[in-house]
Amino acid sequence: MVDISTKDAYMKMLERVMAEVRNISGKSGDRVLELRPSIMQTGKNTVITNFGHLAETLNRDPEHLARFIFKESGKAGVLEGERLTIQGKLSNEEIKRLLEIYMKEFVKCPVCGGVDTRIEAEKRFRFLQCDVCGAKSSIRKI
Ligand SMILES: [Zn+2]
Structure with missing residues (x-):
């Protein structure tokens, strides 16, 4: 018989660990181009x-x-x-x-210094969207 509450707790813990791993591997603020x-x-x-x-x-x-x-x-x-x-x-x-x-x-993200970023356009505005920390900073249009 499977103890549901334990399994639940285990799954939650697993989720937390996976999130942590994703954070570590996704953290590229130190990556230098x-x-x-x-x-x-x-x-x-x-x-x-x-x-x-x-x-x-x-x-x-x-x-x-x-x-x-x-x-x-x-x-x-x-x-x-x-x-x-x-x-x-x-x-x-x-x-x-x-x-x-x-x-x-x-x-470069001005918040975390990460280089894994994208330029996004919203109407006539441009933003630098950071994939490392999630910050969104406005940039000038070129
Ligand atoms: Zn960032």
């Missing part, structure tokens, strides 16, 4: 040859990241597949700095 842009200077242009990969590492739409770079650098350019061509000169340091700003503003 390492971006290594491959930059090529060609004539008057600056080309980031692994741009698609960078966007993928950040889990962001390459178009969004490209718009940010154009806007912040004040330069025009074209996104073609994996490559981003920027019209004009941008030094490696400038590109790295732009990527850091992007990460700080559009990837």
